[in-house]
Amino acid sequence: MEKGRFSSIRYIFIRSHLYGLFLTTVTLLSLLLTIHVLFSPSWLTINSIFLFMGLYIVLATIISLYTGFKSSSTMKQRLDAMSVLISQYANGNYETTIHFMENDELSRIANELNELGAKLQNQVKSLQRMADEKSDFAKTAHKAAVIEERQRIARDLHDAVSQQLFALTMMAEAATKQFDNKPELAKQQIEDVSVAALQAQTEMRALLLHLRPVHLSGDSLKQGIEKLIVEIERKNSIDFKLVIEDELSLNDTIEEHVFRIIQESISNILRHANASKVDLTITKRARELFLHIRDNGKGFDVTKNATRNTSYGLKTMRERSEELGGTFIVRSNYDEGTYIDIRIPC
Structure with missing residues (x-):
């Protein structure tokens, strides 16, 4: 930290001035000593040379x-302003601009950054316009989407619930055969059946989330999410904490995408996280929608050990966010829960 501080632009300027002082001192001292040696004027003595150089060094250092x-x-203020501008762009706030009075290279870079922000803002508008067009197209192709969704759910049922039910059948038959001869073993197998049945039930409830209507059916985003959470809390032992603004004005496309993102995230939590608490925050700051989802589940390694189904859910949420020109960030570690932050310009 200390090393980085002394390598800042301010200390670079100070070092350059001190370096110039050093070179000037060496040059001046060499010149005075050369005059003293070659011409030996009476007014130029060794003591006067070093007295002059000492006073010069002190005054010039200050x-x-x-x-x-x-x-x-x-210079530092202008660079800090450009750094803040770049951070704003990274967070999706493309309307921020800076203007310098000076006519130099930094002013040219600032103007180019302003132009970049304007282009990014236009791209976001284009993405959202494409999302609107895609939404209209999706409504006209509803039947095809329903068929595709049914096929996906059928695959999930076969890959997860169907296999779990088959395993339940096998364990139940094994427990029945062992009931008279080995009651302790039968008891253990029945307990395993209970655990597997609970897992199958949780998996089924997560899949049923995808059978809900894609659209909010006339409800506002807040009403739709509240209904969804009430339904989930009634069927699962999960405590939800919802923070959402009452007057949240969004267009239909953004509302539908956000609702589907929340559906997908809750589905992932039910199927994989084994969480007991979920925090869901939706706020609008200036012209940016901020969505934060946090659970206290078992977590996972985002880079290495995400399961195939979890990765698919995260990929779907990321794609929906990016379709709106937003940013999607997920953080998770084992036994530390999962955090999802989404920012969408609006």
């Missing part, structure tokens, strides 16, 4: 420190 600090202040 001036170098002051001018280096002063001249770097404006």
